[in-house]
Amino acid sequence: MGKIRRNERIGAMVKILCSHPNKIFTLNNFCEMFQTAKSTISDDVVIIREIFNKFELGDIETVVGAAGGVRFLPKLFEKDFEFIQDICDKLSVPDRILPGGFLYTSDILFMPDVIQKFGEMLATQFQHTNPDFVITVETKGIPIALMTARALNRPVVLARRENKVTEGSTVSINYVSASSKRIQTMSLVKRAVQKGQKGLIVDDFMKGGGTARGLMELLHEFEAEIAGVGVIISTADPEEKLVKDYKSLMVLKQVDEVQRKAIVEPSSWIRK
Amino acid sequence: MGKIRRNERIGAMVKILCSHPNKIFTLNNFCEMFQTAKSTISDDVVIIREIFNKFELGDIETVVGAAGGVRFLPKLFEKDFEFIQDICDKLSVPDRILPGGFLYTSDILFMPDVIQKFGEMLATQFQHTNPDFVITVETKGIPIALMTARALNRPVVLARRENKVTEGSTVSINYVSASSKRIQTMSLVKRAVQKGQKGLIVDDFMKGGGTARGLMELLHEFEAEIAGVGVIISTADPEEKLVKDYKSLMVLKQVDEVQRKAIVEPSSWIRK
Numbered sequence: 001m002g003k004i005r006r007n008e009r010i011g012a013m014v015k016i017l018c019s020h021p022n023k024i025f026t027l028n029n030f031c032e033m034f035q036t037a038k039s040t041i042s043d044d045v046v047i048i049r050e051i052f053n054k055f056e057l058g059d060i061e062t063v064v065g066a067a068g069g070v071r072f073l074p075k076l077f078e079k080d081f082e083f084i085q086d087i088c089d090k091l092s093v094p095d096r097i098l099p100g101g102f103l104y105t106s107d108i109l110f111m112p113d114v115i116q117k118f119g120e121m122l123a124t125q126f127q128h129t130n131p132d133f134v135i136t137v138e139t140k141g142i143p144i145a146l147m148t149a150r151a152l153n154r155p156v157v158l159a160r161r162e163n164k165v166t167e168g169s170t171v172s173i174n175y176v177s178a179s180s181k182r183i184q185t186m187s188l189v190k191r192a193v194q195k196g197q198k199g200l201i202v203d204d205f206m207k208g209g210g211t212a213r214g215l216m217e218l219l220h221e222f223e224a225e226i227a228g229v230g231v232i233i234s235t236a237d238p239e240e241k242l243v244k245d246y247k248s249l250m251v252l253k254q255v256d257e258v259q260r261k262a263i264v265e266p267s268s269w270i271r272k
Numbered sequence: 273m274g275k276i277r278r279n280e281r282i283g284a285m286v287k288i289l290c291s292h293p294n295k296i297f298t299l300n301n302f303c304e305m306f307q308t309a310k311s312t313i314s315d316d317v318v319i320i321r322e323i324f325n326k327f328e329l330g331d332i333e334t335v336v337g338a339a340g341g342v343r344f345l346p347k348l349f350e351k352d353f354e355f356i357q358d359i360c361d362k363l364s365v366p367d368r369i370l371p372g373g374f375l376y377t378s379d380i381l382f383m384p385d386v387i388q389k390f391g392e393m394l395a396t397q398f399q400h401t402n403p404d405f406v407i408t409v410e411t412k413g414i415p416i417a418l419m420t421a422r423a424l425n426r427p428v429v430l431a432r433r434e435n436k437v438t439e440g441s442t443v444s445i446n447y448v449s450a451s452s453k454r455i456q457t458m459s460l461v462k463r464a465v466q467k468g469q470k471g472l473i474v475d476d477f478m479k480g481g482g483t484a485r486g487l488m489e490l491l492h493e494f495e496a497e498i499a500g501v502g503v504i505i506s507t508a509d510p511e512e513k514l515v516k517d518y519k520s521l522m523v524l525k526q527v528d529e530v531q532r533k534a535i536v537e538p539s540s541w542i543r544k
Contacts, residue, residue, distance in 0.1 A: 011282045015324070047283070055305070057284060098438065110428040113425070138410065149382075154384075166374040189376075
């Protein structure tokens with residue numbers, strides 16, 4: 001392959017690190033790939049870290065110890081707050097108000113680059129809890145769960161609304177939807193979660209918090225711990241939700257079908 | 273910010289390009305960011321392209337014309353075939369055989385780094401068809417649809433099994449599941465697809481092809497075109513499917529509940 005220049009090492013390392021957020025790559029990985037000394041790779045890592053700081057691209061963290069190495073971590077920057085504000089503006093338009101006072105959000109919540117950024121933002125808030133997996137219940141929470149899990153380098157565990165014969169034995173619970181007061185069922189494949197593991201609950205939307213509460217109870221059945229609850233949009237009303245601690249990226253303040261007015265704002269922890 | 277070195281420009285450009293596969297960034301973007309001349313950025317792009325070729329990281333493509341610029345495109349390499357073979361080996365274990373002759377795949381198909389790679393591999397096969405969106409039907413196809421859409425820089429459109437009152441007016445069709453012969457319904461929000469757009473159908477699994485066929489009919493109702501059909505796993509049996517043209521990454525050859533034997537192989541177009 002011939003001598004590999006610093007330019008080349010940096011370009012390749014950035015690609016590899018950023019394709020796998022939160023995954024630790026040993027320096028030996030790169031020593032072998034570039035046939036160079038560990039001290040050279042260490043110098044490269046320092047340069048990459050400076051680049052990422054300077055251009056607000058995220059964190060490059062050196063992890064010490066036997067399982068040590070280097071990893072890319074998403075990080076929140078000022079421009080991300082502007083990003084959320086921009087999405088709020090796009091959601092706060094009369095054209096999105098549906099019969100029944102619902103807001104049409106599917107187009108934006110299914111755009112990969114938007115949802116990737118949302119996932120990275122949620123991940124920054126739960127990174128320190130070190131979850132073993134991200135859990136959601138079908139259907140519309142799956143994209144944000146997947147992108148949060150991507151940013152954390154963890155698998156997604158999917159609870160279902162009904163038992164599926166194609167997935168093996170399951171544990172089911174009943175829970176009450178906070179908004180409709182109806183009894184609902186969710187189930188999870190037995191082999192999906194081990195006792196003592198820690199799950200991060202992620203969903204697209206929270207109104208009364210019944211679904212998140214249901215997922216907490218489901219994890220309780222598995223004797224699993226809860227790392228936290230993160231959602232894209234929570235509603236301002238009701239203020240009291242069935243879940244006390246949660247982080248949302250945006251708050252739906254109002255949908256007025258008659259006045260044709262919708263207000264979505266960034267959550268207060270996100271606002272400067 | 274002071275003078276920005278080539279190292280720094282390359283590191284930052286690689287991060288930005290690779291975070292958004294298939295998105296075109298103008299050279300002016302980078303000229304402004306790095307306060308440097310277009311010719312310098314052009315030279316950087318050439319170097320990045322060489323790095324990506326040398327280390328098999330993907331393609332860096334220069335797009336000419338008014339909407340021109342530079343973009344990162346995923347590309348298939350020899351090591352990706354090994355990646356698929358490795359996943360096939362992991363799926364072909366007796367422990368995964370479920371009652372009824374089903375195979376447990378959810379853990380692997382919900383790992384973000386696996387599904388991201390699968391999505392990139394499918395995207396390489398349909399990139400030339402230039403789809404406007406990726407479409408799937410809930411539930412388990414959502415992760416692969418999202419990651420394929422990410423690689424193509426397109427939105428995901430999600431068909432539902434039932435009408436949801438929270439999403440506005442829909443178009444519904446009935447279709448027959450090829451394997452169970454049962455009549456099923458799928459529906460899609462009217463505003464999700466415009467006449468004349470082109471949709472790429474993506475799903476996790478194909479047996480008889482009934483679901484893909486249903487999605488084709490649904491797109492037909494919207495007077496939309498079909499870019500192609502891509503799935504993660506197709507079954508060897510039945511050989512005749514309701515969909516003629518499709519690409520799968522892996523083929524499920526056999527699940528024998530009594531003999532406790534499962535065989536999953538890379539699809540023939542993937543094998544060398």
